[in-house]
Amino acid sequence: MRLEGRLRDVPVFSFHLATTTLTSAASALFRPPDASSVPGLRHAECMTVMALGSPILSPARMQVRQLACFASWADERRLDAFLTDAPLGRTLASGWHVRLEFLRRWGRISEFDDLPESVGDVDPAEPVVAVTLARLRLSQLPRFIRWGKPVEELVRDHPGTTLALAATRPPRTVSTFSVWQTQREMTDMVHGRGLLPNARRHATAMVERERRDFHHEFTTLRFRALTESGSWQGRTNIVPSL
DSSP states (O other): OOOTTOOOSSOEEEEEEEEOOHHHHHHHHHSOOOTTTSTTEEEEEEEEEEOTTOOSSSGGGOEEEEEEEEEEESOHHHHHHHHHHSHHHHHHHTSEEEEEEEEEEEEEOGGGTTSOSBSSOOOTTSOEEEEEEEEEOGGGHHHHHHHHHHHHHHHHHOTTEEEEEEEEETTTEEEEEEEESOHHHHHHHHHTOSSSTTTTHHHHHHHHHHHSOSEEEEEEEEEEEEEEEEOBTTBOOOSTTO
């Protein structure tokens, strides 16, 4: 749902999902847009979609024609201009995207070092969108798979998510994107609370990560959804309350 006439002249984030051609996907992966080529763009991560919990050696693990893009913008007007005028923007506009207001950061990654840790308290009953972004240590890939895959399955099957997926740009960048009905359900999953089977998978994996880090850099970013547009695999109205 897009609310016309309410463009915000403040920084905004966006997350996009679109089906495209192999050529278009490869171009986005190897020549992603940047601030020098797109006015108002602060940073963009272009990746291919992965199904959470899928077998490591399977087509679902790297869906090359399914493009994901996570981006930071000076304001919504610049985002709209990109979606209208740029070839990649028009590709992304044909799919689904959500516009996001930053709430909280945990961990660090150099491209988003300017973000504060938090912008204030959030109602735990409010819907929330979570994005993780990491630069993997290739030497730690076997450990990352061993401890990460059970967490993928936990998030994928959690009744609190309305959409959960992963994305990658080989060889080092990995990301997850999840929409939660409430912030409380997300934080309960993170800390291993609740009655779900194997509820402590995420908390256990974080202990292992603290023992020996899987990544060069890692951050979890939390957002409030502002608007969503389009559809993804036949689905609309993915974010609760929009």
